[in-house]
Each structure stands twice: as C-alpha cells, then as structure tokens.
Amino acid sequence: MTYDDGSYDASHDDRLLAPEAGSEEAALESALRPRTLDTFIGQQRVKDQLGLVLEAATARGRAADHVLLAGPPGLGKTTLSMIIAAELGMPLRVTSGPALQHAGDLAAVLSSLVPGEVLFLDEIHRMSRAAEEMLYLAMEDFRVDVIVGKGPGATAIPLELPPFTLVGATTRAGLLPGPLRDRFGFTAHMDFYDASDLELILARSAALLDVPLAADAAVEIAGRSRGTPRVANRLLRRVRDFAQVRADGHVDLEVAHAALTLYEVDEIGLDRLDRAVLTALLTKFGGGPVGLSTLAVAVGEESETVETVCEPFLVRAGLLARTPRGRIATAAAWGHLGLRAPAGSAAALLPFDEDEGTAPSA
Ligand SMILES: Nc1ncnc2c1ncn2[C@@H]1O[C@H](COP(=O)(O)OP(=O)(O)OP(=O)(O)O)[C@@H](O)[C@H]1O
Numbered sequence: 001m002t003y004d005d006g007s008y009d010a011s012h013d014d015r016l017l018a019p020e021a022g023s024e025e026a027a028l029e030s031a032l033r034p035r036t037l038d039t040f041i042g043q044q045r046v047k048d049q050l051g052l053v054l055e056a057a058t059a060r061g062r063a064a065d066h067v068l069l070a071g072p073p074g075l076g077k078t079t080l081s082m083i084i085a086a087e088l089g090m091p092l093r094v095t096s097g098p099a100l101q102h103a104g105d106l107a108a109v110l111s112s113l114v115p116g117e118v119l120f121l122d123e124i125h126r127m128s129r130a131a132e133e134m135l136y137l138a139m140e141d142f143r144v145d146v147i148v149g150k151g152p153g154a155t156a157i158p159l160e161l162p163p164f165t166l167v168g169a170t171t172r173a174g175l176l177p178g179p180l181r182d183r184f185g186f187t188a189h190m191d192f193y194d195a196s197d198l199e200l201i202l203a204r205s206a207a208l209l210d211v212p213l214a215a216d217a218a219v220e221i222a223g224r225s226r227g228t229p230r231v232a233n234r235l236l237r238r239v240r241d242f243a244q245v246r247a248d249g250h251v252d253l254e255v256a257h258a259a260l261t262l263y264e265v266d267e268i269g270l271d272r273l274d275r276a277v278l279t280a281l282l283t284k285f286g287g288g289p290v291g292l293s294t295l296a297v298a299v300g301e302e303s304e305t306v307e308t309v310c311e312p313f314l315v316r317a318g319l320l321a322r323t324p325r326g327r328i329a330t331a332a333a334w335g336h337l338g339l340r341a342p343a344g345s346a347a348a349l350l351p352f353d354e355d356e357g358t359a360p361s362a
C-alpha cells in the first residue's frame with residue numbers, strides 16, 4: 001500500500017481484507033467493473049443524483065458540472081469516473097494528485113483536452129498547492145494563466161481551455177481546501193455497502209468469472225466483506241481457488257465456509273491481525289485504555305500497521321474506540337471474542353463512539 005507521504009509498503013499488499021488494491025489486483029479489477037450507471041450496484045442515492053446531472057448535461061449539449069467522488073478505498077470511485085465518461089459519450093483522461101507536482105504538469109494535461117472530455121483526477125487531495133491554484137481558475141473559467149519568465153520580468157499569458165468535466169476522487173475529503181471543494185457542482189459521498197448489495201455484486205462477479213456461486217454462499221461471503229466491493233471480489237477469488245482445488249468448483253455454503261475459515265476471515269470480516277489486536281487489548285490490558293505503541297508491541301507489529309490497517313475497521317465495527325487516553329475495547333468487543341467484560345472495565349464507562357480519524361493517534 002502507498003501511504004499519504006508517498007512511502008510504499010509491500011507487506012500489506014497481500015492482506016486479504018485490505019480495502020486498498022494490491023499491486024497485481026488492478027488488471028483483475030478492471031474485468032469486473034460495471035460500465036454503465038444501470039449495472040452499478042448499490043449507492044442508490046448517488047446514482048440517482050449523478051444520473052440527473054449527466055442527463056441534464058447531455059440534454060444541454062454542454063460539458064457536465066465537475067463531480068467530486070468522496071469515500072473510503074474500494075467502494076467504486078474509479079469505476080464511477082469511467083461510467084461518467086461512458087454515459088456522457090466522452091473520452092476519459094486519467095491522472096492523479098501525486099502526478100501533478102508542478103503547475104506546468106497540470107497545464108500540459110488541461111491544454112491537451114478535447115472539448116467535453118472527462119478528466120479523472122484521482123487522489124486529488126495529494127495535488128501540490130501550485131497545481132491546485134491553477135485548477136481553481138481552470139474549473140471556473142476554463143482558462144489557465146501560464147507564467148513565462150522569472151522575477152520582475154515574468155508575465156502571465158492566459159490560455160483558453162476547452163470546456164471539460166473534472167471528476168475528482170478522494171479518500172480524504174476533509175483534507176481538501178474549501179475553495180476547491182466549492183468548485184465542484186456535485187459531490188457524491190460514497191458509503192459502505194449493505195450486505196444485500198454485496199450479494200448482488202458477488203453474484204454479478206461470479207457470473208463474469210464463470211464461478212457457480214450458491215445464494216447462501218454469497219450471503220456468507222458478503223457478510224465478511226467489510227462493506228467493500230473490492231474485498232468481496234477478492235474473497236470470491238480466494239473461495240473460487242478453494243472450490244477448484246478442494247471441491248468440484250462449485251461454491252456452496254460449505255465450501256465458502258471452509259475456505260473463509262482456512263483464510264482466517266471471521267464472521268464479521270476480522271482477520272488474524274484484527275483479532276490479535278482485540279485479544280491483546282482485552283486479555284493483556286483489561287480492555288484498555290492502552291496506548292497505540294504498547295498495543296502494537298503486544299502483537300509484534302508496527303504502530304502504523306495497527307493504526308492504518310486494523311483500527312479503521314475495528315472502530316467502524318464498533319469494537320474499538322480511540323480516546324485521548326488510549327485505545328479502549330467496547331462491550332461488543334468482549335462479546336465478539338466470547339469474553340465477559342470485567343466489572344469496572346473501560347467498556348462499561350464508554351459512550352458509543354464512532355469518531356475515527358479525529359482522535360489523537362497516541
Ligand atoms: N457498485 C459496484 N458494483 C459492482 N462492482 C463494484 C461496485 N463498486 C466497486 N466495484 C468493484 O470493486 C472494485 C474496486 O472499485 P474501484 O476501483 O472503483 O474503487 P475505488 O473507490 O476507486 O478505490 P480506491 O480508493 O482504492 O481507488 C472494482 O473491481 C469494481 O469492479
């Protein structure tokens with residue numbers, strides 16, 4: 001996985017439940033991407049709103065409003081950007097925040113667009129400031145000022161751009177400066193998927209991959225997919241492997257169950273490391289509060305791994321809370337591991353707190 005500071009850690013690429021795409025996964029994913037808004041499953045509100053924006057633009061014969069897609073990894077932002085271009089019948093240009101370190105990089109992309117083209121800017125929160133300022137003007141007036149020369153003799157030469165539609169994607173909408181956020185005509189907030197939507201996604205993927213998947217097996221896999229289509233598709237591929245090697249290729253409930261047990265993915269989608277963190281928090285620290293680094297040492301992992309890989313889902317699942325005094329297990333965590341919270345443990349005092357991200361990280 002790639003961190004926000006640009007560093008890269010290959011050790012997480014193989015983690016079965018990571019919401020980010022692994023290094024080899026991109027090609028596998030593109031085969032499973034829905035190509036139209038109608039075949040895009042779930043996110044009904046986003047689909048309805050976006051459908052209207054696109055239809056109106058097509059009717060007016062003008063470039064559609066700029067669209068911001070905000071939400072956690074693996075929920076379909078890249079997929080939606082491709083659908084937007086396809087629905088508008090326009091070509092798609094793909095770039096990303098980290099690729100636009102200089103204003104000139106952005107100017108080069110913008111000035112080579114054809115009228116109506118859709119520009120997908122992935123990880124838009126990682127763009128440089130200089131590029132960001134150029135983008136403001138481009139989004140609003142379809143114009144950029146190219147600075148020629150240096151110092152007092154420098155002049156700004158305005159350059160007209162063809163009308164285009166910017167589709168920005170971010171996993172960290174909160175990091176976007178207000179002026180940039182305000183320039184999008186429509187923001188789609190993507191949410192984790194319901195189990196029933198994940199079942200439909202699994203059925204669709206299974207058909208595309210030619211895997212016979214029983215309905216109850218789809219339910220089993222969907223329930224362990226952490227609300228994330230990318231994870232659902234990945235679990236399906238692993239279960240298919242198991243079915244082919246250990247069974248006759250059919251994925252029925254028994255096969256799905258055996259495969260997920262083998263891969264150590266539990267009923268709510270926790271893996272071995274998630275469970276180790278929870279177990280240490282409960283059995284070694286009485287449910288907390290305990291500091292992140294102490295907890296990480298107890299499970300033999302880097303603090304950063306525990307914080308970025310395990311905690312987001314544990315917090316969202318309501319099993320762990322980040323508080324100013326340290327990490328605390330909730331009552332649900334004791335229940336999930338089949339343990340009873342001792343009287344006076346932190347869980348008993350804890351208001352249910354889903355506020356991940358804003359809590360301090362120590
Ligand atoms: N609504 C959906 N219906 C069917 N498949 C989906 C849906 N959403 C996502 N997928 C599948 O999940 C995978 C990941 O989706 P995608 O790459 O679009 O996510 P993303 O939000 O761009 O993630 P990231 O933030 O990591 O870039 C793809 O293989 C895609 O086919």
Ligand SMILES: [Mg+2]
Pocket residue numbers: 077078079122169
């Ligand atoms: Mg993406």
